[in-house]
Amino acid sequence: MKIIGEKINGTRSQVKKAVAERDTAFIQTLAKNQVEAGAFWLDVNAGTAPEREPEDLVWLVNIVQEVVDVPLCLDSANPAALSEAIKHVRHTPLINSLSGEKKRMEGILPLVSSAGCSVIALALDDKGIPANVEDRLTLIRRVVGELKNKGITEDRIYVDPLVMTIASNMEAGQIAMKTMQAVRSEFPNAHITCGASNISFGLPVRTIINQAFLTLALYAGLDTPILDPMDRELRKAWLSAEVVLGRDRHCLNYTRAYRSGLLEQAAKA
Amino acid sequence: MKIIGEKINGTRSQVKKAVAERDTAFIQTLAKNQVEAGAFWLDVNAGTAPEREPEDLVWLVNIVQEVVDVPLCLDSANPAALSEAIKHVRHTPLINSLSGEKKRMEGILPLVSSAGCSVIALALDDKGIPANVEDRLTLIRRVVGELKNKGITEDRIYVDPLVMTIASNMEAGQIAMKTMQAVRSEFPNAHITCGASNISFGLPVRTIINQAFLTLALYAGLDTPILDPMDRELRKAWLSAEVVLGRDRHCLNYTRAYRSGLLEQAAKA
Numbered sequence: 001m002k003i004i005g006e007k008i009n010g011t012r013s014q015v016k017k018a019v020a021e022r023d024t025a026f027i028q029t030l031a032k033n034q035v036e037a038g039a040f041w042l043d044v045n046a047g048t049a050p051e052r053e054p055e056d057l058v059w060l061v062n063i064v065q066e067v068v069d070v071p072l073c074l075d076s077a078n079p080a081a082l083s084e085a086i087k088h089v090r091h092t093p094l095i096n097s098l099s100g101e102k103k104r105m106e107g108i109l110p111l112v113s114s115a116g117c118s119v120i121a122l123a124l125d126d127k128g129i130p131a132n133v134e135d136r137l138t139l140i141r142r143v144v145g146e147l148k149n150k151g152i153t154e155d156r157i158y159v160d161p162l163v164m165t166i167a168s169n170m171e172a173g174q175i176a177m178k179t180m181q182a183v184r185s186e187f188p189n190a191h192i193t194c195g196a197s198n199i200s201f202g203l204p205v206r207t208i209i210n211q212a213f214l215t216l217a218l219y220a221g222l223d224t225p226i227l228d229p230m231d232r233e234l235r236k237a238w239l240s241a242e243v244v245l246g247r248d249r250h251c252l253n254y255t256r257a258y259r260s261g262l263l264e265q266a267a268k269a
Numbered sequence: 270m271k272i273i274g275e276k277i278n279g280t281r282s283q284v285k286k287a288v289a290e291r292d293t294a295f296i297q298t299l300a301k302n303q304v305e306a307g308a309f310w311l312d313v314n315a316g317t318a319p320e321r322e323p324e325d326l327v328w329l330v331n332i333v334q335e336v337v338d339v340p341l342c343l344d345s346a347n348p349a350a351l352s353e354a355i356k357h358v359r360h361t362p363l364i365n366s367l368s369g370e371k372k373r374m375e376g377i378l379p380l381v382s383s384a385g386c387s388v389i390a391l392a393l394d395d396k397g398i399p400a401n402v403e404d405r406l407t408l409i410r411r412v413v414g415e416l417k418n419k420g421i422t423e424d425r426i427y428v429d430p431l432v433m434t435i436a437s438n439m440e441a442g443q444i445a446m447k448t449m450q451a452v453r454s455e456f457p458n459a460h461i462t463c464g465a466s467n468i469s470f471g472l473p474v475r476t477i478i479n480q481a482f483l484t485l486a487l488y489a490g491l492d493t494p495i496l497d498p499m500d501r502e503l504r505k506a507w508l509s510a511e512v513v514l515g516r517d518r519h520c521l522n523y524t525r526a527y528r529s530g531l532l533e534q535a536a537k538a
Contacts, residue, residue, distance in 0.1 A: 166512055167520065173513035177488075199513065203520060204527040212509035215484045219446075240481035243435055244442035244468065251436065251472060258473040 001218065001238065001247075004073050004094070004193065004226040005039030008060065010047020019046055019056050027060065028067045035068045037229035041094055042068065044085075045075035053081040061088045073120075073226075079107035086115045094118045094158060100125030100143050109150060118156040120193055121147065123179065129162050133178045136161060137186075140179075144187060154189040158224055163194050166209070167202035173213060177220040184221030193224040196234065211237035219245060236263060270487065270507065270516075273342050273363070273462065273495040274308030277329065279316020288315055288325050296329065297336045304337045306498035310363055311337065313354075314344035322350040330357045342389075342495075348376035355384045363387040363427060369394030369412050378419060387425040389462055390416065392448065398431050402447045405430065406455075409448075413456060423458040427493055432463050435478070436471035442482060446489040453490030462493040465503065480506035488514060505532060 007030050010016050018026040031042055044064060046056035057076060064072065071091035076082050082095060097120035098108045112119045121143045123129060123136045130136040140159055147157055161179035164172040176199070180192050194217065200209035211233055214225065218241045227234055239257050242248040257263055276299050279285050287295040300311055313333060315325035326345060333341065340360035345351050351364060366389035367377045381388045390412045392398060392405045399405040409428055416426055430448035433441040445468070449461050463486065469478035480502055483494065487510045496503055508526050511517040526532055 166515075170515045170518070170520075172515075174515045203512070204524065205532045208505050208509045208532060209512055209523075211480075212484050212506065212513045215481050216488055216510070216513055219485055219488065236477045237481065240477045241485070243472070243478055244481045244485055246435075246439045246441075246443045249439070251439075254478075255473065263474040263477060 001222075001242065002040035002224050003038055003229050004041040004043055004224055005034035005037075005229050006043050006195070006226050007034055007228055007230075008042060008064065009045040009075065010056075011045065015045075016047060019048060019060065022059065024063045027063055031064045031068045034229050035070055037235075039070065039229045041071050041073045041224070043073040043075045043096060043226065045096075046081065050078050050080070053078050054084040057081045057085045058088050061085050065090050077104060077108075079111060082108065083111055083115075086111065086117065092117060094120060096120045097122050097160065098143070098147075099123075100139050102126055105146065109146065112147075113150040113152060118158060119147065119152065120158040120160050122160045123162045129164070133175055133182065136175070136179050137182050140183060141186075144190065154187050155191070157187070158191040158193045159183050159187070160193045163198045163213070165201040166199055173199060173216065176213075177216055180217060180220035180222055191224045192221045193226055194222060196225050196227045207231070207233045210234060214238055215241040218242070232262065239263070270491075270511065271309035271493050272307055272498050273310040273312055273493055274303035274306075274498050275312050275464070275495045276303055276497055276499075277311060277333065278314040278344065279325075280314065284314075285316060288317060288329065291328065293332045296332055300333045300337045303498050304339055306504075308339065308498045310340050310342045310493070312342040312344045312365060312495065314365075315350065319347050319349070322347050323353040326350045326354045327357050330354050334359050346373060346377075348380055351377065352380055352384075355380065355386065361386060363389060365389045366391050366429065367412070367416075368392075369408050371395055374415065378415065381416075382419040382421060387427060388416065388421065389427045389429050391429045392431045398433070402444055402451065405444070405448050406451050409452060410455075413459065423456050424460070426456070427460040427462045428452050428456070429462045432467045432482070434470040435468055441468060442485065445482075446485055449486060449489035449491055460493045461490045462495055463491060465494050465496045476500070476502045479503060483507055484510040487511070501531065508532070 010019055044060045046053050048056045073094040073096045074085045075096040095112050095117045098104050099122035123140050161176050163176045166172045196210050196214045199213045200206035214237045239254050243251050243254045248254055313329045315322050317325045342363040342365050343354045344365040364381050364386045367373050368391035392409050430445050432445045435441045465479050465483045468482045469475035483506045508523050512520050512523050517523055
């Protein structure tokens with residue numbers, strides 16, 4: 001499992017402010033803390049208006065790379081911002097994201113292909129997110145097929161099944177798990193990513209639901225979750241899931257976290 | 270999911286003392302608290318020497334039934350104790366347990382059959398617990414077959430795959446899950462039971478591992494876990510797993526637990 005750290009995201013008000021004010025220290029602290037907490041990738045999202053976004057995203061890329069040496073997940077739907085940012089990254093980036101939407105296919109796929117990037121492919125097209133597993137898989141097959149046609153190998157494709165909210169559809173968890181299992185079996189070299197928190201929207205004590213979902217999704221094939229690596233409760237969930245699933249050799253990560261005091265229960269939810 | 274409350278067990282020192290001293294109040298409090306916390310069955314285990322056990326188990330059955338009206342899980346390997354206790358139960362009991370061991374088959378199977386009880390069948394025989402999933406299933410098939418031959422229908426059979434300890438075998442979690450999934454698919458009307466804590470033996474902050482295991486096992490087919498229903502951390506795990514798996518209609522159990530203050534994080538592990 002490799003975590004994509006989600007915190008440098010301009011849709012969060014503190015980050016938005018830091019981008020607007022060029023608060024380098026704030027962003028660099030977020031970057032360092034997430035990498036220290038185990039992030040393998042860092043998502044960077046400027047979240048600004050299209051005309052400002054290329055400059056803002058490049059600024060984020062540069063200041064983040066001053067303090068950490070991890071690959072970046074360039075988070076934008078704006079081809080102009082992405083193509084500028086790609087010029088400044090030190091490691092091959094992950095593009096977040098492409099989908100079956102015509103506009104994204106036309107704007108982003110050529111970039112991914114020519115720059116040799118990896119890419120997150122959402123189970124979404126111009127008609128929205130398919131409601132059932134089979135339709136979602138049909139869409140994923142089409143998008144993965146188009147990526148492969150452009151020379152993007154399976155191991156560079158990160159499929160996001162797009163997790164819906166349980167509070168509005170009781171089947172949301174099962175749909176996500178079944179989609180992940182099918183993707184894992186059909187595209188064994190592809191990665192599976194998703195956010196861990198959408199599932200619990202509208203429910204109380206969301207972290208408990210998020211933990212259960214993360215645990216089950218790791219079983220179903222999720223290998224690159226997008227999450228806050230500093231979230232102590234989520235960390236307990238993923239570390240223990242890896243132990244129970246037999247993926248933490250000699251329980252080394254788990255016992256190391258224990259010795260670092262990371263497994264104590266928080267005082268409050 | 271229906272919980273078998275595990276706390277009235279003579280191998281626990283406080284219960285052993287209460288049985289020896291005929292401390293009715295102590296046992297009855299354990300019974301009431303577990304049922305209040307959601308136990309569907311109550312396990313009763315006297316844990317005393319064979320010659321004392323019939324009398325002690327009957328005493329437990331009687332005083333428990335004075336305060337709660339739930340079916341009991343009669344926990345003993347002693348046919349004499351079981352046959353006495355069966356005479357005193359108000360509801361059809363669950364016998365804990367039978368296995369492929371010759372002695373248990375001969376001593377306990379006739380009792381289960383003639384009294385029309387339900388029974389827990391362990392994946393164990395005179396050679397021990399099979400190390401891999403296939404051998405475990407072969408044994409389970411044989412035991413379930415013998416039970417069916419004696420007229421015990423599948424819905425009265427509770428298969429316990431016997432969860433091993435991760436610390437001694439990294440595959441223990443996967444073996445348990447795979448066994449459960451196979452049993453669920455091969456014997457769709459049978460129940461699946463197991464203790465939730467053996468998995469974490471020897472590891473720190475065991476409750477975190479137990480929660481992950483319980484979450485994954487509920488997915489794999491576990492429907493009658495043996496556990497401490499008063500354990501707040503485990504409760505969070507099973508309530509949230511049921512939500513994510515789409516089994517908690519309108520999230521009613523989850524939100525009810527929230528309103529009762531049961532989902533707050535404990536101050537310490």
